[in-house]
Structure formats: C-alpha cells, structure tokens
Amino acid sequence: MAVRHIYFAGLCLIAAPAWAADGDFLSAAPEIGQLQATSGWYARADLNYSFEQSIKGDRVYVSPAGAEGGSAYMGKEPISGGVGIGYQFNSIFRADMSARYGQNDVFAVGDTSLACGVACRIEASTSQNVLDLDVNLYADLGTIMGFTPYVGAGLGGSYVSYDSVGGELCGVTACLDQVFARGDSDWRLSWSLMAGVAYSISEQLMLDLGYRYTDIAGGDALSGQLQLAGGGLQDFTLKDNGIHRHTVSAGLRFRFQ
Structure with a gap:
C-alpha cells in the first residue's frame, strides 16, 4: 500500500509543471470579449475615398421627338468627408445618423439625330455634387485584442446636383448653332452596405476602417434647349439611371461618458 501511495505522489509531482504550463498558455491567449461600454452616445468623423464608381446616363429625351441615345461616365475618383x-x-x-459630401467630374454625350434629322452629337462635361444623409444600423461581432469587426446596412436620401454647362458640338456642324445645359438637382433614395473593423485606442476613442457600397437612384441630370442652325429651339433632358459607389474610409469614433 505504501508503494502505491508513493507512486501516485510521484505522478502528481511530474504532472504539476504541465498543469502550470497549461495555465500560462491560457493566460497568454487573446482575449475575446464584448465591447467595454454596453450603451451610450458617440460621435464620428470619416475621410472617404471612392476607388470605384459608375453612373449610367443612357436616356436623352428630346421633345417632342422622344427618347434618343446617350451616355455618361465618371471622372477621377473623389475624396469626400462625413x-x-x-x-x-x-x-x-x-x-447612427450620418452625412457625407463629395464632388466628382461627369462627362456626358448625347445623340441629337432626331432633332436634326442627321447624325449629330453633343459632348459636355460638368461637376456632380452629392450630399448623402442616411440612418445606419450596425452589428459588432465581438472584440479580439482591441479589434472589433462589424457589418451594417443603411437607408436614406442623397441630394444630387449638377453644375450648368455649355456643350461642344461634334459631327455635322450645321446641325446646331449652340447649346446650353442647365444643371438639375433632386433628392433620391439611396441605400448602403458596410463592413469594417474598429480598434480601441482608449476607453473613449476608436479608429474605424471600413468599406461601403452605396446605390443611389436615378434622376434628372441636365436640361435645356438646343439652338438649331435653321432657327427654332428644341428642348432636351439628360437623365442618369443611378450612381453606384465603392468607398473605403478611415475615421474616428468618440464615445461620450
């Protein structure tokens, strides 16, 4: 019996360092927990870069002839703030409720064959200004070593406005004498999908790195009158079919205590 007790005590002495090592390993494992604050108000500020965006402008209406062809495309990718x-x-x-503002160059081409009876094209460049106002809902997916990944979705309205522009004429020079396009503006429905990660700099301040896809409904872009070389005026309207934007952002979130 004494030999058995001695054998058991020896096993305990051998296993003790292994148990201690396991405890050290668990204490060194990354902490997986919840956000430090479970509720409260916060403010945010972001700098956004649209690395890819597109606009469709394939509808040109020349009254009273009807719809004609046309196209529009974006210029340089803009930087915006929010x-x-x-x-x-x-x-x-x-x-959160957020507001973002950005500006971009837009190049538009319209076909005026119906107005002139022969092939003739209008080329114009203008600036597009977009103010986004939306409400966003996020789900934080837990915190690992201060990093909190998240996903979200947003719904709101975008105020899209275009600057007025004078057009350049290509093709048959006798088709049109001059053209002036007035920039239109209107509120449009918009929605977004988001994903990103936030890092806790302090108890109140977080660095937020994210991605956002935004889809903005179509609307009027440019409208005006064509001054025909033979006399008379011809109304026209250029409509865009919507704006699609891919944006990465870097910002700060400040939590009020």
Whole structure:
C-alpha cells in the first residue's frame, strides 16, 4: 500500500509543471470579449475615398421627338468627408445618423439625330455634387485584442446636383448653332452596405476602417434647349439611371461618458 501511495505522489509531482504550463498558455491567449461600454452616445468623423464608381446616363429625351441615345461616365475618383452621431444599444447593436459630401467630374454625350434629322452629337462635361444623409444600423461581432469587426446596412436620401454647362458640338456642324445645359438637382433614395473593423485606442476613442457600397437612384441630370442652325429651339433632358459607389474610409469614433 505504501508503494502505491508513493507512486501516485510521484505522478502528481511530474504532472504539476504541465498543469502550470497549461495555465500560462491560457493566460497568454487573446482575449475575446464584448465591447467595454454596453450603451451610450458617440460621435464620428470619416475621410472617404471612392476607388470605384459608375453612373449610367443612357436616356436623352428630346421633345417632342422622344427618347434618343446617350451616355455618361465618371471622372477621377473623389475624396469626400462625413460626420455622424450614433448610439450604442448593447454589446452588439448600434445605430447612427450620418452625412457625407463629395464632388466628382461627369462627362456626358448625347445623340441629337432626331432633332436634326442627321447624325449629330453633343459632348459636355460638368461637376456632380452629392450630399448623402442616411440612418445606419450596425452589428459588432465581438472584440479580439482591441479589434472589433462589424457589418451594417443603411437607408436614406442623397441630394444630387449638377453644375450648368455649355456643350461642344461634334459631327455635322450645321446641325446646331449652340447649346446650353442647365444643371438639375433632386433628392433620391439611396441605400448602403458596410463592413469594417474598429480598434480601441482608449476607453473613449476608436479608429474605424471600413468599406461601403452605396446605390443611389436615378434622376434628372441636365436640361435645356438646343439652338438649331435653321432657327427654332428644341428642348432636351439628360437623365442618369443611378450612381453606384465603392468607398473605403478611415475615421474616428468618440464615445461620450
């Protein structure tokens, strides 16, 4: 019996360092937990870069002849800014209201064959200004070593406006004498999908790196009158079919105590 007790005590002494090593390994493992604050207000500010965006402008209406062909495309990718105010409901869900503003160059081409009776094209370049106002809902997916990945979706309205422009004529020079296009503006429905990761710099401040896809409904872009070389005026309207934007952003979130 004594030999058996001695054998068991020896096993315990041998296993003790292994148990201690396991404890050290677990204590060194990355901490997986919830957000430090479960609820409260926060403010945000972001700098956005649209690395890819597109616009469709294939509808040109020349009254009273009807619809004609046309196209439009974006210029350089713009940098825009945004601010917002939000509320953290619990360790998972939060929501904010945000505003973003950006400007971009747009090049438009319209076919005026119906107005002139022969092939003739209008080329024009203008600036597009977009103000996004939306409400966003996010789900934070847990915190690992200070990093909190998240996904979200947003719904709102975008105020899209175009600057007025004088057009250049290509093709048959006798078709049109001159053209002036007035920039249109209107509110449009928009929605977004987001994903990103936030890093806790301090208890109140977080660095937010994210991606956002935004889809903006179509509307009027340019309208005016064509001054025909033979006399008379011809109304026209250029409509875009919507704006599709891929954006990466870097910003800060400040939590109020």
